[in-house]
Structures are given as structure tokens and as C-alpha cells.
Amino acid sequence: MSTLAVRRRRSALRTLAFLSPWLIGFSVFFAYPLISTLYFSLMRYDGFNTPEFRGLDNWTYVFSDYPMFWPALWNTLWLVLVMVTCRVVFGLGVGLLITKIKTGAGVFRTLFYLPYLAPPVAATLAFVFLLNPGTGPVNSILDGMGLPTPGWFTDADWSKPALTALALWGVGDLMVIFMAALLDVPKEQYEAAELDGTSAWQRFRYVTLPNISPIVLFAVVTGVIQTMQYYTQPLVAGKVASGVIGGSGQHFEPGYPDKSTLTLPQLVYNLGFQRFDYGGACVVALVLFALAMAFTALLMRRRGGLLQAGD
């Protein structure tokens, strides 16, 4: 055998060795369960009796008879359209603001960023308290100013806006990303535009936006993917606002109030771990998978940067 072949084989083995933790992880925690999910989506299985092949029964059940599927999909669409948009616009606004602040910029930046770090369960509890219709500070203040006092997490029309408020509070991640992008815009372009006598809005529209548009797109697509995964905040908000938590005997049907906080991941939990319908849960899981992967593909295609070569 030539030394070249030996060297090549040694290099392949070395690569395998370095990749091995992930190769195992990928097979055991991704590939195998994904195939298994596909398998169970065709079976009737409750976790105790032997799985029975049922063809597409689970699929027709989820799409036509399971009362939570379409509300969850509708909520997801609402959250994508309203929550993601609000977060990107607000994140860009706060990012712009922080680049303009000259005095105490570090303090402002830290204050704006901190809420992003609040653990989701803690942040959600805090907001359910702040927005509770009876004694919450927000409604106390609104009432004091003679403004209407919505039911927030207890009112099906207001629960998603309340979740949006919570998401805007934690906008720190986007703020930091936009801030870095804004500081990267070449100064000369602003100076040239200023010499041309443009207004601040024109400079934003024709200099800033084109320069940061890849980051805006990144923020939108990752926002959509995060919305697909949106689980803890709506579930905890619904649970806490409904008051049905604590005792192990208590059964909480997610979505309170009136299915308005249902999201797809909650359906997997509801079907699999509350109704013991593993087949149906796997159908929802696959829908979730298809949606998440579609947007991930969009992210990778539009932003070749994610896949840039290593050299």
C-alpha cells in the first residue's frame, strides 16, 4: 500500500474520531427517533398495549377530528404575523436607539438586555402577575389613567397580545444582533447621504436598511422557527392564569382561555402525555418537523453565509 493511501485512511479515521460524539448523538437522538416517529404515526399505541397498524387513521384524526389542531395552527400563524413582526421592528428600533445614545450607553444596553435572560417560566409568571386583571399593576395604572382594563391572559382576545408583550420585553437578543449590524454600516455612506441633504428617514431607508437587510431576514426566519417551538410561555401562562395547577390530580387542558394560547408543541404533549395517543402525537410532531425544516431550508438558502467554507 502506498504511503498516500495510508495517510488518507489515517486522516479519515482521525476525522471520524473527532466527529464520533456527534455521530452517535445524531443517530441515537435524531435519526432513530425521527424514523420511529414516522413509524408510530401509522400505529395505534398508548404506551401499554402492543402497537397496532392503523394506516393513516391518526392523520385523518388529527386533521379532521382533533379539536385542538386548527386552533393551534391559527395561533401559530397569528404569532408569526404579529409577534415576529413586532419583535423584529421593536428590536431594530431599540438597536437603533442604543447606537444613538451617547451618555450612559453601557447602562442602557445592559438594562435593555436583561429581560431576555429572565428564565421563561419566571418571566411568564411575572407577566401573569403584572397583567392580572384584578390586582395587577398594569391594570391598576391603566385604570388610574381612565383607560380600559383588558383581561389579558384570562381573555381569549387578549392572551396573544399579552404573550406578544412578554416577547417584546425579552427582545434583547435581537437588539444585540441589530446593534452589531448597524455599527457595521460604512460611515462614509451616511456622510455622503448627509452631504446630499437627505432626511433622517431617507438615510434610514436608502442607506441603513439595504445594509442590514440580511440581518433583518435572519431575524425574521429565526423568529418564525422560534415560533414553531413556542411552548413554555403559552403553556405556563395558560396554566397559571386558569388557576388549574398544583395538585397532581388536576388536569390542565392546554390553551386557556378558550384554546387561544395553543401552539403545535403543546399538542404533542396533550396527545402523547395527557391522552396517551402516541400515534396522534407523532402526526403533530411530523407536521412540526416539516414546518421547522421548511423554514430552516429557507434560512440556509437565502443566507449562504451559514454554510460558508471553513477556509
Add this chain to the structure above:
Amino acid sequence: MTQVLERPVELGPVGEAVRIARRRALLEWIAVHALGVAAALFFTLPFVFVVLTSLMSDEQALTRDLVPDTWQWDNYRRVLDTPGFLTWWRNTLLYAGLGTVLTVVSSLPVAYALAKFRFRGRNLSLMLVIAMMMLPPQVVIIPMYLFWAKQLDLSGTLWPLIIPMAFGDAFSIFLLRQFLLTIPNEYLDAARVDGCGELRTMLRVVVPMAKPGIAAVALFQFFYAWNDYFGPQIYASENPGAWTLSYGLESFKGAHHTDWNLTMAATVLVMAPVILVFFFAQKAFVEGVTLTGVKG
């Protein structure tokens, strides 16, 4: 604003133009900082109200008052004395601490190979890492639960959440790779010329240079475990002895229905460590957030 900007060019005296420009700068300073203060109120008032309520007496917490009449610091001791609360702390530290160490150790070589080795299937591997990163954990939870609970009999513990971290975490691999790309290959080549194998090159040359990236990954992973709600809900809900803070906090509200003061004190106790860690490692963390979006 536009007229103010355009007119000085036509106006004769230079002093006039400078004066107008100065006044305009001052007005802008005031406007920007006023907006900044308003935004700061939006971001901090929730914390302030939570802390204030956590210090109210039981009776006052039921009212619409915003500021405590008497400051009940004792509330925090009552929360810490709640059965289970310290166990949840310990479990959370185990999950977050051990999980973080395992993640860094197992993800680093993978990230190194993806960033610095040339091999067939590298782009495919990277795409699969990204796919895993974007995969909601609920997608594979049914088979994973059956695997851990039925085959390995580990439900009621946190091990189903900790063990997988010894096999690389997609997000950490991705983030580390992005960071390692910024290290020039010349350093690695120099080490190789000196006779270092790849493992030694990684440990001796790359790790010291990649410290900020490793710190960012460790922080993200620590926060992930600290914040995780779904994982403990699936695997640990049946056994309160294995609950984490994030999971236990919600049941705390259940057990103290209307005692918003105690619930808010518990909330502060869950938030505080994360915020403390952040203050000690602010730079690494913000760098990491930027890396996820911009360096891509």
C-alpha cells in the same frame, strides 16, 4: 429637521450655521435620551413591580397597592423553607453544571473537525447539525420518552436530559465552529509542523485561542438547562425529588394560589442567579449572541 439641515448652506455667516448645528445636536441628544429612558422604564419596571410585590405582606399582596407598607424580607426565607425548594436548586445545578461540562467537552472536537478538517461530507454534516439545531425537541419526544422511560427505566430522573449532552449539542457545535473559523489556520499549521497531532493541536493551540467562544457556549448551555421547562416536565414531573427550579416554580404558584408575594419572591430567586452570572460574564455572552447572527 430637513429644513434646518439644508438652510445653513445658503446662509452666509458661518457662526450662525455652527450655532444651529449645535442646537440641533442638543435637541437630538434630548430626544434620544428621553426615548432611552422610556425604553429603560419598559424593560425595568416589570422587575421593579415583581420585587416590590415580593416584599409585601400576605394581606397587602391581595390589594392593588404598588409599594409595600412594611418590607417583608421574611418572605424570601419562607420560600427557601418551602419543602423541595432547595432540592430543586440542587437538581438545577446538577443539570446545568454537569450538562454544560459534558456539552463543551463533546462538542468541541466536532466543531474543530467541521471548522478545520477537509473531508468528504463536511457540508452535509454541517447541514445536519443546523437541522438538528432547528428541530423542536417535541418532534422526537415520543420515541425518546419510550426509550428512556420504558427501555432504560430512567423516568423520574434528570438523566435522560443530561446523558445526551455527552454526545454533542447541535447549537454548541455550530456556535463553536463559527468561532473556530476566525482562528487563522497558520497557527494550526505551525503546531503541526512542530509535530503536534490534531488532538494536541486542538488542546494546546485552539482551546486557549477559543476561550471566548467556549465561554459563550458554556453560558448558553448553562442558561438553556436552567431555563428548560419541557425536559423536566416530560421526564421528572412524576417525581418532585427530581424537579428543577423552572419546573418547580410553576407548581409553587399552584400551592400558593393567591400569595403573589411568595410567588414573586420565588420568581426573583429563580431569576437572580442567571442575572448574576450574566454580570460576571457579560462580554462573553454578548459576543456569543452576536456570533449566532452576524458572523454566520
